[in-house]
Amino acid sequence: MKSLVGLWEKNKMDDKEKKQDSLYVKLIPYFEKYGILLLLVIMILVMHILQPDVFLSWRNVTNVFKQISWQSMLALGVFMVIVTAGIDLSVGSIMMLSLMILAIVAKAGAPWFIVVLVPLFAGFLCGLINGLGITLLRMPHPFIMTLGTLYIFRGTGNLISGGTPISGFTDEVRYLGHGRIDLTWLGLEKSQYLPVSLVLIAVVYFVFWVFLNHSRTGKWIYAIGGNPSAARASGINVNKILIIVYSLCGFLSGIGALILAGRTDSGYPNAGLQSELDAIAACIIGGASFFGGRGTVLGVFAGVMIMGILRNGLNLMDVSSFWQQVLIGSIIVLAVYVDVLRRDFGTRK
Amino acid sequence: MTSTNKLLLEAKGITKYFGTITALENVNLKVHEGECLGVVGDNGAGKSTLMKVLSGLYKPSAGALFFEGKEHVLDSPKDSQNLGLEMVYQDLALAGNLPIGENIFLGREPTKNIGFLKFLDFKKIQEMTSAHLEKLKINVKSAEQKVEELSGGQRQAVAIARSTAFNAKVVIMDEPTAALAIKEVGKVLDLINKLKSTGVGVIVISHRMDDIFTVCDRVMALFQGTNFAESQLDKTSRDEVIGWIMGKK
Numbered sequence: 001m002k003s004l005v006g007l008w009e010k011n012k013m014d015d016k017e018k019k020q021d022s023l024y025v026k027l028i029p030y031f032e033k034y035g036i037l038l039l040l041v042i043m044i045l046v047m048h049i050l051q052p053d054v055f056l057s058w059r060n061v062t063n064v065f066k067q068i069s070w071q072s073m074l075a076l077g078v079f080m081v082i083v084t085a086g087i088d089l090s091v092g093s094i095m096m097l098s099l100m101i102l103a104i105v106a107k108a109g110a111p112w113f114i115v116v117l118v119p120l121f122a123g124f125l126c127g128l129i130n131g132l133g134i135t136l137l138r139m140p141h142p143f144i145m146t147l148g149t150l151y152i153f154r155g156t157g158n159l160i161s162g163g164t165p166i167s168g169f170t171d172e173v174r175y176l177g178h179g180r181i182d183l184t185w186l187g188l189e190k191s192q193y194l195p196v197s198l199v200l201i202a203v204v205y206f207v208f209w210v211f212l213n214h215s216r217t218g219k220w221i222y223a224i225g226g227n228p229s230a231a232r233a234s235g236i237n238v239n240k241i242l243i244i245v246y247s248l249c250g251f252l253s254g255i256g257a258l259i260l261a262g263r264t265d266s267g268y269p270n271a272g273l274q275s276e277l278d279a280i281a282a283c284i285i286g287g288a289s290f291f292g293g294r295g296t297v298l299g300v301f302a303g304v305m306i307m308g309i310l311r312n313g314l315n316l317m318d319v320s321s322f323w324q325q326v327l328i329g330s331i332i333v334l335a336v337y338v339d340v341l342r343r344d345f346g347t348r349k
Numbered sequence: 350m351t352s353t354n355k356l357l358l359e360a361k362g363i364t365k366y367f368g369t370i371t372a373l374e375n376v377n378l379k380v381h382e383g384e385c386l387g388v389v390g391d392n393g394a395g396k397s398t399l400m401k402v403l404s405g406l407y408k409p410s411a412g413a414l415f416f417e418g419k420e421h422v423l424d425s426p427k428d429s430q431n432l433g434l435e436m437v438y439q440d441l442a443l444a445g446n447l448p449i450g451e452n453i454f455l456g457r458e459p460t461k462n463i464g465f466l467k468f469l470d471f472k473k474i475q476e477m478t479s480a481h482l483e484k485l486k487i488n489v490k491s492a493e494q495k496v497e498e499l500s501g502g503q504r505q506a507v508a509i510a511r512s513t514a515f516n517a518k519v520v521i522m523d524e525p526t527a528a529l530a531i532k533e534v535g536k537v538l539d540l541i542n543k544l545k546s547t548g549v550g551v552i553v554i555s556h557r558m559d560d561i562f563t564v565c566d567r568v569m570a571l572f573q574g575t576n577f578a579e580s581q582l583d584k585t586s587r588d589e590v591i592g593w594i595m596g597k598k
Contacts, residue, residue: 210468214468214469215466215467215468215469216458216460216467216469219447219451219455219458219469220455220456222444222446222447223444223447223451223455225446226444226445226446226447227442227443227444227445229438229442230442230443230444230452230455231444231455231456233426233436233438233442234442234455234456234457235426235427235430235456235457236455236456292446293444293445293446293447294446
């Protein structure tokens with residue numbers, strides 16, 4: 001009789017454990033996928049409570065999107081590179097060089113469609129140089145190649161411009177960074193417009209989400225990050241894919257240059273200084289792994305947004321930019337620590 | 350029993366030099382349909398080099414490869430794959446961050462066209478994976494499971510499934526049980542037997558006499574890059590094979 005009770009107790013416990021197990025198993029993938037969005041929502045709520053009148057106003061929200069517009073392009077490029085277990089330190093310099101070339105071509109009086117295409121092409125070429133260097137020159141790590149080009153591209157940008165700002169672009173050139181989509185036809189006020197850069201972010205992120213998740217090349221990018229020798233043994237041309245990835249990263253930096261040209265109406269030598277670190281930070285906060293093969297486009301977007309909202313919110317509250325640095329650094333460490341905990345949690349099931 | 354079956358793969362007089370080093374000299378090898386050939390030899394005996402020649406990774410300095418009676422020159426692993434000759438690597442060659450199905454079809458993913466763009470056909474990958482795992486009686490929770498969540502034995506099973514997903518006729522396995530827990534070794538050996546029963550010719554490179562004597566029909570020993578000895582399995586013994594590895598007859 002006693003043993004029967006014991007057995008029953010044990011069964012009950014087993015059942016309980018099973019239930020917990022299935023709950024873990026059910027929750028983990030969601031947490032993995034959407035945990036970072038949860039953090040983003042919490043941040044928005046906190047900022048809203050702290051600044052109820054301003055933070056969620058139309059003007060401020062569009063402002064945040066305008067501010068993150070060019071960083072979001074760099075972050076997306078760096079993200080793809082990080083998925084392959086690589087790194088690109090040169091995106092800020094690529095953007096600056098593309099911007100300077102744009103400015104020079106614009107000053108030379110080229111028609112606007114040429115001026116618009118030039119930075120995209122220049123960015124793509126810079127990325128191609130990175131990709132070729134990493135694969136053909138067999139650099140031991142992309143860190144080294146892109147550290148080199150970080151200096152080379154910025155130096156070149158300064159050489160061709162003489163290190164001085166070049167200002168004044170036409171409206172067509174500035175459209176992506178500065179354009180407004182009028183919403184008065186929806187019954188909204190004139191001040192409630194949609195920034196073109198916001199639409200651009202949405203389109204570019206969607207296109208790259210499709211590319212990374214639904215094309216063979218995208219799948220191979222993840223496979224290379226997971227196990228490059230497996231990718232090679234599967235007949236994937238790893239070098240070719242890496243060259244594509246770095247070229248696309250450069251291309252996105254070129255888009256960033258075009259947006260920045262629109263926003264600032266000027267090509268200036270300090271453009272994008274240290275922005276490669278912001279881009280890397282956004283990827284890491286968004287859940288990308290330095291060891292490659294892990295991370296989502298949505299996560300990177302959340303990472304960019306978190307950094308943008310943090311800066312914006314702290315500015316609204318008049319917190320010094322020194323504190324912003326401390327906070328962003330802390331969030332990077334915290335985000336990765338949460339990721340470490342999640343991994344422990346995941347393997348303990 | 351096997352000598353009456355169709356000859357699938359034959360290597361004749363394979364010689365491979367690396368600079369002044371002779372890795373293989375005049376090595377011959379045969380595999381028939383539904384037969385498992387064990388290849389044994391000490392480290393440096395030339396086993397891996399021979400397998401890399403067979404899979405098209407290395408070009409032999411001399412000698413010829415015949416597949417189903419026809420001579421072929423292999424320029425890359427793609428060529429050997431196209432013939433139906435697959436390799437299961439020792440380090441498993443799987444991407445842990447991808448699901449089982451996507452690993453099995455990695456590099457050869459089915460796609461569907463929408464307009465002029467090609468998209469991955471996840472539904473087809475899923476269906477083909479389930480059907481293939483079913484055929485080989487490999488049990489996993491789902492084809493969506495990531496490979497890094499699997500045990501060593503399950504991973505090896507996935508690697509073997511991957512090698513046979515495209516109607517392979519000959520599968521070459523490099524130390525298929527080396528990285529496995531003892532209780533999982535049996536499952537992988539069962540899987541090799543299942544492959545044989547479907548008519549696939551299997552070449553197993555292994556140090557483990559248990560593996561050789563469980564699944565192989567014939568065993569050949571390499572010693573210092575040459576054919577040293579060969580026998581039907583029922584006409585030899587473990588001690589004799591171990592002697593061959595050390596160069597004693």
